[in-house]
Amino acid sequence: MRFSIVAAAALLMAGAAVSPAQERRPDHPGPDSTLPRAAAREVARLYAEPHGLRGHGRTEIRAADVVEGHASVIDGPLLVAGRVNGRVLAINADVILQAGARIDGDLLIVGGDVEGLATAVVTGEIRVYREPLRFSREGERLIIEEVAREGDDDSWWRRWERRRESPGRSRLVIASAGTYNRVEGLPVHVGPSLRMVRGSTRLRADAFAVFRTGSSFRSDSNDVGHHLALEARHGSTTGLRAGIQGFNRVAAVESWQLSALEYGMSAFLFRRDYLDLYGRHGGEGYLGVFDDRIGDATISYSHERWSPRSSENPWSLFRRGAGWRENPALDRGRFHVLTGRARIDTRNDNERPWAGWYVQADVEQGAGDIDVAGVSSPETRGSAAGRANYTRGFLDARSYNRVGPAAQLNFRLVAGGWLGGDPLPLQRRLSVSGPGALPGFDFRTPIEAGADPGTCAVGGAVPGRPALCDRIALAQVEYRGDLRFDVLGGADWRRDDMYFRNDAMWVVFADAGRGWLVGDGADRRMHYGPGDFPALSTFRTDMGIGLDFGTFGVFAVKAISDGDEPVNFLFRLRHRF
Structure with a gap:
């Protein structure tokens, strides 16, 4: 049994998982906002539309209540036990959905969070922005403060x-x-x-x-x-x-x-x-x-x-x-580098997304001279010093999918490496090793002989155990479900002025990945042709389970492809991806 500690003082932050809600003033919501401008302007436009209910401060829609039209609340919380025949807009407010609540429309929250999705019905889109909105009011209009x-x-x-x-x-x-x-x-x-x-x-x-x-x-x-x-x-x-x-x-x-x-x-x-x-x-x-x-x-x-x-x-x-x-002792040299980068981000929340895509991709063309070659394993590349012209690409694609009121199925694909030209400089090599990639395996575990599909070292470990792979591929999948605490034994605690918010989720996940070298070599387990892809049976795999409390997570992970590896435990201060 081993511990892989990635985070700092994670247990000290456990209190954030279940904490009293904080009251907010609508015109002074607190820290500097990073709410997307497009979202802020959308909130102002939606708030100006005709409404069936406008609330300020703590607002409750009881079980027998039916709101005909849109409902908006500033500086809540908003407690919903009844029905809203329209959109719900919460501004610098949390939304608490009680069992049987129904919203026939979209749910949009800025500067807050939502709880109770597992026992309520929301027929439209759910979007949650944790960043608060800065604004002033003129009657039923919101004037957005540009920050x-x-x-x-x-x-x-x-x-x-x-x-x-x-x-x-x-x-x-x-x-x-x-x-x-x-x-x-x-x-x-x-x-x-x-x-x-x-x-x-x-x-x-x-x-x-x-x-x-x-x-x-x-x-x-x-x-x-x-x-x-x-x-x-x-x-x-x-x-x-x-x-x-x-x-x-x-x-x-x-x-x-x-x-x-x-x-x-x-x-x-x-x-x-x-x-x-x-x-x-x-x-x-x-x-x-x-x-x-x-x-x-x-x-x-x-x-x-x-x-x-x-x-x-x-x-x-x-x-x-x-x-x-x-x-590691890497290459010394001079390079001209031409790079194209693109980023697509349609996530509903940057920190804890429920839906959307996040894709980063880049292609790099480098041309230059390696004056002094760094240290690598013998089969990683040939004579390294001299002229080097290379092309390299990298892709990190993530998909977040809400499959239930409080459940997610998320996917991630990472692929990158050599696309053409001379062998890559050591500064442009890659690896698939460690708590962020394959946490079931120790970070760059030294090898005495043979080949390492995590770092692509062949024939033994290199000082510092650097990343040496020409190409890598990694796939990650996780299922996240709501972890509920009934701390008051079923009492109707949400009706109190002070309520508790539960951010905890349980997570089940699996990872599969490896790296490889491009070109001829004595060890066929590590060398593949430019157009070849390793068999999936050669990939390292692991599976794990854990608890994510919003501010930190605790996980246990077991290597599957190598049964001799013990269980690893780790803390994370962010979602896995």
Whole structure:
């Protein structure tokens, strides 16, 4: 029996699974909103339509009540035991559906959650946005407050900043520049940031130094990076964006398996770094289109210098006597890289989706020179130093499907790797190993001999156990059901002013995946032709079960394809996918 700990202090957050609802003021809903603009405008439009019921604060539709027409509630909660012959709109409010409740129409919630779907009927579409809506009221009209939205680096857990007192557009930023890791410690952006808005056009300029707590402050080191960026964006919900940037940063070879929070907390707390890292220094220009409702597409061109980075010895909360996994010695070289990226996102909720698709895809054409080849297993590639022209692709497609009032069947397919040209540089290789891919198998378990379908090492382990696969394929499926707690023995507790919300779900899942090498080789278990696909019987498989409490999950996983592997237990701070 083994424990694979991916999260940080997960048990301390268990109280969030069943917690008292928080009252919200309609005009001051709390933290900065990241609600999609299209959703905010839809709410304002729907609220202005004729209604059979408008409520403010705690509102109840009793079992004998029938609402003819639409029902809207601001700053609820809304408790429904009766029937609504129309749409239900909850703004900065939770919706509690009691047994026998019926909504003959859509259910749209912003700034709240829904409970009781298992014992109620909703004939229309259900959409839940957890982000609150910022607005003011003029009679029966909502005036939406436009809130400037930043990129992912403005998340609450990654940013502290000091703004100027004037309402100007400049500010001093002190923010995390990435996840905590064994090469940098914590990378930190420090520098000015400028924002300018003219109508529907926004200009952003950043000039950051990147300090690394693991190496920048030593007397024998001047390891300071930089991030210089200029971007123009035209359009509100749809439009164009273009920009240029110069960078000197530490990048991950692959980061698709876990969330950034989980990567960083695993390293900071438990000295377990699941990333392979390398230095990336250069400049890039890009042009893209976006539609906040469905996704975006970008094409970029960059000139970069890649270099290996060695492990430092940053501090960790636990296991300080254990050594860090050695960071693999990757290639040193210079490359021109042309990349096309596309993203489609139709999920109803970014954090806990019930329906929709999320698809990320990219194709990369690289041309350059490898000056010093990194360390790899003998059969991974031939003579590596010299000219390298390659084409690589990557796809991550996820489908979320509501199959019952409180049940989901979700699917994920990940595939990527070499598409043509010379063998891939080590910085562009892939793997299928670890808690985010095949959690039934230990992360990059060393092998004494033979072939490893997780990392594609042939003939023995390589220092640092890097990702060496030319291609990978991974399929994941999960069924999620509502886990209910009857803490009051069947009493009609929802009628009280203080009620409890249960976010827990049970999850059953299965995974199948492997990597392989393209081309000739002595070990036919690992080498396949450019047009060949490994037999499904050669894939690693596992199955698991667990509890997802919304803020964290606890899972037990057993390898199926290798019966000798013991059960693994793990915590997650995000949904599996």
